[in-house]
Amino acid sequence: MASDSRHRPVETVETAFDIVDVVKDADGAGITQIAAELELAKSTVHRHVKTLESRGLLVQEGDTYRISTWFLDYGIHVRNRHRLYDVARPKVDELAAETDEKVWCVIEEHGVGVHIYGAQGRHSVKTHARIGQRTHLHQFAAGKAILAHLPDERIEEILDDYGLSAQTDRTITDGDELRDHLETIRERGYAFNREESVIGVHAVGAPIRNESGTAIGAISVAGPANRLRGDLMIEELPDLLLGATNEVEVNLAHS
Known part of the structure; x- marks a missing residue:
């Protein structure tokens, strides 16, 4: 044959x-x-x-x-044609100004998270994250928020393809633990990153979902662990993010 x-x-x-x-x-x-x-x-x-x-x-x-710079032309073309970039960008800028922290918009492509836009607040810290960076979804807040709101079969495909490598010693690398973690994220609607991608940095991420409830992206706020903690980390930032992502979802649905 x-x-x-x-x-x-x-x-x-x-x-x-x-x-x-x-x-x-x-x-x-x-x-x-x-x-x-x-x-x-x-x-x-x-x-x-x-x-x-x-x-x-x-x-x-x-x-x-x-x-x-040949790649720059292609990269900008790809980013600018993505619907989420135009719709989410104003909210990312607004959140950065309101929180004074680093804010990212992330999409999922080929099973990894891709940073398509970021804005810096007055006190934002510099990390390795950059526009165009591709990161395993289980390693950071926006990625986990996306992963938790994908169909179960898609989650398993991604875990089979990429595994659960550690970015820091706090990254979740056990499959059963991650699945339980994703269920918690689905229930509350947002994800935390407590030094799982960068030591000394915390983040909160919330998904941007389509009309069927599947994540098409996420927005996250990141900052120093000693600043993003307590009520700010577990209540104030999640509320801000959920409001922002809901507004983006509505605008996407009617654009």
Whole structure:
């Protein structure tokens, strides 16, 4: 029987994107470094890199190759065409001004959380989070809020695909514990992150849901653990977030 090639990966395309990932993660890399990390022949890497450079995806600085601004155009295009970006952005800005903390809007794509917009309050702290960052959903408040409001079969697919890796020693890495945690989130309507993604940082996240109740995104507020605690953490911020996400949901439904 002939094999079905419809879902078979194209190795040259995979190699090209593996090279792009190495260059991005290293903030620039040469042929030797790329070849070593991917366990490929230098000649193979050289051909791919030169092709990527000729198409404008990489730029050369001496012996080092870096990601080009070609990706910036595509990234901005993707973000700007997402309905949630335009509708949620004003509420994210409003929450940042009201709470003085860092506020993020996150979507789920291919089973991970993607930060599509963020706003800084006067006292917001800097963390590793950035626009475009892709993070495992179980590791942060907005991600858990999304995960809890997906169909059960989709949750299991995501857990099977990505597992439960730890970002800190407080990240939930047990499947049964996470499922119980997601049930609690569904019951109260929002999620907490107590140093599960960054030590010293707490966050609250609430889902943005479509008319069927499935999460299409989430908004979170994050700040220092010694500031986001007590009534602010467990009552005031959840109330603010639930009001904001409800407004976004209504605007989405009528836009």
